[in-house]
Amino acid sequence: MHGIIGRATPFLAVVLLAGCATNHASSDDPMAQKVTPLINATTRKATEEEAFAELASLGNDAVPYLVGHLGDTRKLPIKHLSLINTAPDAFEGIRHYGPEVVHDGLSAVLNQITGKSFEFVYNGSNAAERESDRKQWQNWCVGAYPEKSSVCRGGG
Numbered sequence: 001m002h003g004i005i006g007r008a009t010p011f012l013a014v015v016l017l018a019g020c021a022t023n024h025a026s027s028d029d030p031m032a033q034k035v036t037p038l039i040n041a042t043t044r045k046a047t048e049e050e051a052f053a054e055l056a057s058l059g060n061d062a063v064p065y066l067v068g069h070l071g072d073t074r075k076l077p078i079k080h081l082s083l084i085n086t087a088p089d090a091f092e093g094i095r096h097y098g099p100e101v102v103h104d105g106l107s108a109v110l111n112q113i114t115g116k117s118f119e120f121v122y123n124g125s126n127a128a129e130r131e132s133d134r135k136q137w138q139n140w141c142v143g144a145y146p147e148k149s150s151v152c153r154g155g156g
Contacts, residue, residue: 032151034058035065042102045077052081056109064148066110067141070134071154072102079124081105083112100124107133116140 035058041051055066081097095112099105099122108122118140119125119133141152 031058031061031065035062035069039069039072039102039106042076042105043074048076048078049081052105052109053083055106056083056112059113063110063113064141064145064151066106066113067137067152068154070103070106070130070137072106073127073130074102076101076105081108081122083108086112087115097122098124101130103130103134107137110137 035055038051038055041047042055055062076099079098079100081099083095083097085092085095095108097104097108099108101124104121104124107119111117111122116137118136119129121130121133125133138152138154142149145152
């Protein structure tokens with residue numbers, strides 16, 4: 001019996017730690033269950049592009065959850081992001097960016113969904129600009145989605 005428990009303990013620790021690191025909303029929240037795995041998928045080369053496209057397709061309901069993840073500065077494996085330009089006054093069919101970290105890509109997706117922009121971090125930036133961007137998105141989000149204010153701030 002000790003052998004099974006001994007082998008299971010490291011696995012459980014990894015699963016629990018991973019859940020703590022990426023869970024920004026209640027585990028029974030359906031949108032959190034969609035957004036968090038997709039954001040994690042942006043950090044893998046094989047799934048990055050599809051994950052960002054899927055996040056953009058979630059629309060306005062996902063915005064507080066995306067804002068809640070703006071503190072994520074994990075490096076992206078592919079420093080390229082293309083989004084279909086849905087703006088009514090678009091002069092190009094596809095928008096191209098060069099994000100360096102998850103935050104940069106999420107900020108571009110948030111701009112895609114909402115039309116809002118704070119700091120231009122979509123092509124990479126520095127820590128101070130990302131932090132300013134995060135705070136401005138959070139403040140806007142709390143005003144736009146008051147019922148999701150804790151999610152906007154990165155909490156559950």
